[in-house]
Amino acid sequence: MYLNITQKKIIKYSHGPCLVLAGAGSGKTRVVISKIIYLINVCKVKSENIVAITFTNKSAQEMQLQLIKHFKNCNNKIKVNISTFHSFGLRIIKSELFHLNLKANFSLLNQEDKLFLLKTFTKSVFKKNNDLLLKLSSKISYWKNKLIDPLNAKLKSITNLDKTFAMYYDLYQFHLNNFNKLDLDDLIFIPTLLLKNNASARLRWQKKVDYLLVDEYQDTNVIQYNLIKMLNPKNFTLVGDDDQSIYSWRGAEPKNLLFLKIDYPHLKIFKLEQNYRSSGRILKASNKLIANNLHIYKKSLITQLKYGSKIKILQNINEEYEAKNIAKEIVSHYKKFNTQFSDYAVLYRSNQQSKILESIFIKNHIPYNINNRTQFLKFFEIKILMNYLKFILNPNDNFYFLKVINVPGRKIGISTIKKLKSWAIKNNISLYKTCYNDNLEKILSKNKVKSLKKFIKWIKESIVLSDVQPMQIISHIIKNINYKNWLKESSKDLVEFKKNVKNISIFVNLINELLIGNSQHPQMTLSEIVSYLTLYEDVNVNRRSHLKGVFLMTLHASKGLEFPFVFIAGLEEGILPHYSSISQNNIEEERRLMYVGMTRAKKELTLTFANKRSNYGLTTLSKYSRFLLELPQEDLVWINQKNNFNSNILLNNSINRIKFLKKMLKLSK
């Protein structure tokens, strides 16, 4: 791997704390991988004592693959722990169960299940107020991310609403502890608290980490920073770019870059300022845009690549034409330059924007890969199988008992469940254990008891099977619950049913592949697989290198990737910058998001917007994004420029706005 002078210096700086301020496309990933190789080969650090933390599972896997490739002829097995903060936390939890008072078969709640659980606690008070429910869920996350437990949350709450939230936090936490359950925030909250309060555990983990590397350091939040501090590594490399910090809504604090200097006075700072990705023009425009933000550290990115063609700004009548014009541009460019469809990416602010793009791409037979969060594991036919797996692994978890007991139907109605629940509460046992009781016939009819006994007998067999022959477990569930028949009956049509069956077979293969292990994943146990899949719900069943179509994805998801030709759609006020950030005066974060999107492009960049956009059935006029005016105008080519300027100037005062509306109406007749 070729490295420039600064990259080499960073790699060789192996003793002491080190911060790398790396601009977009300046080779962060290359530096992190080369440094791990250097630490193992030259500094003789044991690979198992190197911890590398990345922000996404995807980049952890990519790094892992590159290391495996590099060390493929090496006699000793390389065991570098490359993971996200969450999976690193999970690793600590799994090896500290005793000190945490947890059982090995704990279940992990995903975001959706967390909301479902909170809903059951709050429904009599919140009624159907979904907003309150979401606020409660994020408040609990906020507290956990600030290392605040329920007791302290109660003490710190001043408003009545916060006091109510703190009371539910307590109830929620009691439920999690009682049923041997964790939520996703716990994966960092629990290990950080443990390392803070338990000196022997802290020492154990400090000894395990000889060298720590953290990629995308700008996106760490307070608790993640605390976890790093607890590990107290003497030697570390943190790599970050404050211009690419796009997770403030998850509590990311680019300020952590500043705290570092205070906490580690001997911190050595390097800057990577040579961009190897984008044309000179794209880089110049990106630099000019981001210069409008305040900066903690000054960086000036340069490139030696060609200046390249002008950045196109496409103005469109509405979002349908925006999608059509993007499709048209891609197809004509593809034909003219004999490229691959996978050379193109269309990026957007929110997933909602993808629908129209997808429908136009389908109509025009343009292959595409969509990367949104409603991925594979969120399909209902897969969620049901996941619920069964979670229940089989932790049968005393009432939550999953209730999720599976009547799917498919076993004729166990609400009144039976109510009776079971009150028996369980009275005897302080789980619903599963309640079903074992020989006196159930005192409260339930013979038929119900028979049905419940049959169910738990089958669950018991499944628990054994999951232990001795995990490869068989999914097929066993599918067969025994007559799943395919049930799906056939509940599907809208045959096409939907076939899709369900196909997804199930992909899921079976995925589980089996993870059980055996492959080049991307080490071999995992069933319980590890379930945690892994809960943690990374957006796990992609396809590898990027195998994908042939145009990439459609959000700007957030595009982080860390690069494409020869990039389109950014929806450059309108209210979309990018998003209206929520405008109202919270957080334009800088939106600008960083735009910067991330622009710097994904290697050769060409096209920015698009629509003059009108429909949202939830309402069509409104839009004004193009302020970011377009922050770019160097001499490097842009506005298509339909005349119209575009007219429309936006007109929009600036209400009388002209009405005239404009009339004009638009005439045009659309």
Ligand SMILES: Nc1ncnc2c1ncn2[C@@H]1O[C@H](COP(=O)(O)OP(=O)(O)OP(=O)(O)O)[C@@H](O)[C@H]1O
């Ligand atoms: N020294 C180098 N010489 C040539 N190419 C390089 C060098 N270092 C990195 N690159 C190339 O530059 C591109 C960007 O590298 P990389 O993806 O590691 O950047 P990054 O800093 O992680 O970018 P970003 O933060 O924007 O995602 C890659 O195509 C990589 O192969």
